[in-house]
Amino acid sequence: MFVAGAVIYLIASGKTGGVDLTGSNPLAINGFGEHSPGGYNLFACFIGEVVMTFLFLMVILGATDNRAPHGFAPAAIGLSLTLIHLISIPITNTSVNPARTTGVALFAGTEFVSKFWLFWVTPILGAILAGWL
Numbered sequence: 805m806f807v808a809g810a811v812i813y814l815i816a817s818g819k820t821g822g823v824d825l826t827g828s829n830p831l832a833i834n835g836f837g838e839h840s841p842g843g844y845n846l847f848a849c850f851i852g853e854v855v856m857t858f859l860f861l862m863v864i865l866g867a868t869d870n871r872a873p874h875g876f877a878p879a880a881i882g883l884s885l886t887l888i889h890l891i892s893i894p895i896t897n898t899s900v901n902p903a904r905t906t907g908v909a910l911f912a913g914t915e916f917v918s919k920f921w922l923f924w925v926t927p928i929l930g931a932i933l934a935g936w937l
Contacts, residue, residue, distance in 0.1 A: 809907030857930025
């Protein structure tokens with residue numbers, strides 16, 4: 805996760821003027837409230853991340869089940885992840901993966917690190933619910 809965050813930081817550093825870490829959403833960090841791309845509050849972001857992770861895991865579990873047609877899992881998983889991103893980028897910039905959040909938060913600043921707990925709790929909760937169902 806650190807390496808991925810470093811790569812994103814290096815790419816962003818190539819922009820004329822360098823990396824701007826002063827905005828509300830530097831490095832496409834995951835966030836809620838003022839750090840949500842659409843201004844969504846903590847509750848909305850919590851529900852969105854849990855539901856998106858739950859749906860992603862349901863697709864993975866269903867597509868890789870022995871009863872599912874073989875060979876279609878990559879398409880189902882890839883298309884569902886694309887749809888999840890299209891839905892939730894405006895809400896939280898889409899996490900559904902704690903490593904994605906942590907990697908860039910380490911470079912964006914301590915204000916963001918203190919808020920990424922949400923993006924560890926919600927994917928775990930969504931995965932537990934999918935596994936339970």
